[in-house]
Amino acid sequence: PTVMGAFLGFKKFNLIVILALLTYAFLYGVDVFCVIVPWLSYSVPGVTNIGILTFTTGVSLYCYIFCVVLDPGSVPAGWQPDQEGNLGVQEVKKKGGAPRFCQKCQQFKPPRSHHCRVCQRCVLRMDHHCPYTNNCIGHANYRTFLVFLIYICAALVHTCGLIAAHTVHTLQTSQQQRVIRTGPHGKPVHMEEGSIKHIWLWALLQTIAFAIALPLSVGLLFLLGWHINLTLTNKTTIEYQEGVTALIMAKTADEYTHPYDLGAYQNLHEILGDNVATWMLPPCMLTPGGTRYPTVWDERALGIS
Numbered sequence: 001p002t003v004m005g006a007f008l009g010f011k012k013f014n015l016i017v018i019l020a021l022l023t024y025a026f027l028y029g030v031d032v033f034c035v036i037v038p039w040l041s042y043s044v045p046g047v048t049n050i051g052i053l054t055f056t057t058g059v060s061l062y063c064y065i066f067c068v069v070l071d072p073g074s075v076p077a078g079w080q081p082d083q084e085g086n087l088g089v090q091e092v093k094k095k096g097g098a099p100r101f102c103q104k105c106q107q108f109k110p111p112r113s114h115h116c117r118v119c120q121r122c123v124l125r126m127d128h129h130c131p132y133t134n135n136c137i138g139h140a141n142y143r144t145f146l147v148f149l150i151y152i153c154a155a156l157v158h159t160c161g162l163i164a165a166h167t168v169h170t171l172q173t174s175q176q177q178r179v180i181r182t183g184p185h186g187k188p189v190h191m192e193e194g195s196i197k198h199i200w201l202w203a204l205l206q207t208i209a210f211a212i213a214l215p216l217s218v219g220l221l222f223l224l225g226w227h228i229n230l231t232l233t234n235k236t237t238i239e240y241q242e243g244v245t246a247l248i249m250a251k252t253a254d255e256y257t258h259p260y261d262l263g264a265y266q267n268l269h270e271i272l273g274d275n276v277a278t279w280m281l282p283p284c285m286l287t288p289g290g291t292r293y294p295t296v297w298d299e300r301a302l303g304i305s
Contacts, residue, residue, distance in 0.1 A: 012068050012134045020064070020132060023212065028057050030209040031159050034202050035166045049162065056155040062282050063148035064133065072138035073113075073124030073290050081108050110291040112139075112260070114238055124290035127236040139290035143272055144283050146231065149224040156217040163210045170199075234260045234267040259295040270294070 032050060040046030081099040100109040105122050109115075114126040116136050125139035137145045230240060235258060243258060262270065270293070272279040 010069070014134050016132055017068055017134050021061075024057065024061055024064075027156075027159055027209055027213055028053070030205050031162055034205050034209075035162050038202075039166050039169065049158075053155060053158055053162075056151045056158065059282050060148050060151035060155055063144050063151065066144045066283070067130070067133045067137065067141050067148060068135055070286060071140055072126075072136040072142075073140035073286075075105070075107055075110060075113060075122045075124060076291065079108055079110060079291060081110075111293060112236065112239070113290075125236060125293075126238060127230075128238070140286040143287055146227055146272070147280065147282060149220060149227060150280070153217065153220050153224050156213050156220065159213045160210065160217055163206050163213070167206065167210075170203075231271050232264045232267055233258065234262060234270060257296070259297060260293055262294065262296060 031053060036046050036049050036053075040049060101107070102109050102115050102122050104115055104120070107122065109122055110124060112125040113122050115122050116126060116129050118129045119136055123136045123138040125142065127137045127142055127145075129136050130145075135141075230236065235243070239258065239260075261267065268279075
C-alpha cells in the first residue's frame with residue numbers, strides 16, 4: 001500500500017498527540033539552546049552532539065507521525081478464508097471451528113487480526129491500540145513503531161546525559177566562581193554569590209526538561225525491551241496474553257505452541273524485512289501483505305526444520 005493511499009487524515013491529531021509533539025519541541029529546544037550551544041558552542045563536540053540529537057529526534061518524530069496518520073493495516077475488502085486449506089494454517093473460532101467472522105465489521109477476519117473497539121475496525125496482526133498515537137499498531141506500521149522506539153530511546157537518553165553533565169559543569173563552575181555561558185546566545189555570567197538570579201530561568205527549564213525526559217527514558221526503554229522480546233518470538237501483545245491464558249488453562253506447559261515463532265533470526269526477517277541494512281532506517285511505505293503468515297507447521301511440512 002502507498003503512503004498517500006493509507007492516509008487517515010489530520011483528525012488523528014488529538015490533544016494527546018499535540019502534547020507529544022510539544023514535548024518533542026520543548027526537549028529538543030532546551031537541549032540545543034540551553035545546554036549544547038551555551039556550553040559547547042559550535043565546537044566539534046557541540047556540532048557533533050547537535051547532529052546526533054537532531055538525527056535521532058528527527059527519525060523518531062518521522063516514525064511517530066507515520067504511526068499517527070497512516071493505516072495500521074486494513075482487512076482487504078471481500079477477503080475470504082481459504083476453505084480448502086491450501087494457503088496454510090487458518091484460525092477458527094474456539095467453539096464450532098468455523099472461520100472467524102467479525103459481527104461488527106461484517107467481514108471475515110484473517111489470521112492474527114482483531115477488532116479494535118476504539119478505532120471500530122478490524123486491524124491486521126493487531127498488537128495494541130496506542131493512546132499516544134491515537135491509532136492502532138498493526139501489521140502495516142509495526143516495524144515503524146519498533147524503529148520509533150529505538151530512536152526515541154536514543155534521543156531521550158542523550159537528552160538526560162547532556163542535561164546531567166551540564167548541571168555538574170554548572171555546579172563546579174559555581175564553586176570555583178568562574179564564568180558560565182547561558183541561554184541561546186551564550187551570554188556570559190560570572191558565577192559568584194547571588195548569581196543565581198541571572199541563570200534561574202535556564203536552570204528551571206533544564207530541571208523541567210530533565211523531569212520529563214528521565215521517566216520517559218525509563219518507561220520507553222522497558223517498552224522497547226518488551227517489543228524486542230515480542231519480535232524475537234514473533235508474537236503480538238495480544239498473542240502473548242492469549243498464550244499466557246492458554247498455558248494457565250492447559251494441563252502442561254508444552255501443550256501450547258506459538259505457531260508463528262520460526263526462530264529468532266527468521267522472526268526478525270519476517271517483521272523487519274529481508275534486507276538487514278534497512279532494518280534501522282525509517283520506512284518510506286507501509287508493510288505490505290498481512291493476510292497470511294508462515295508457521296512452524298509450514299516449515300516442518302517443507303522439511304526446513
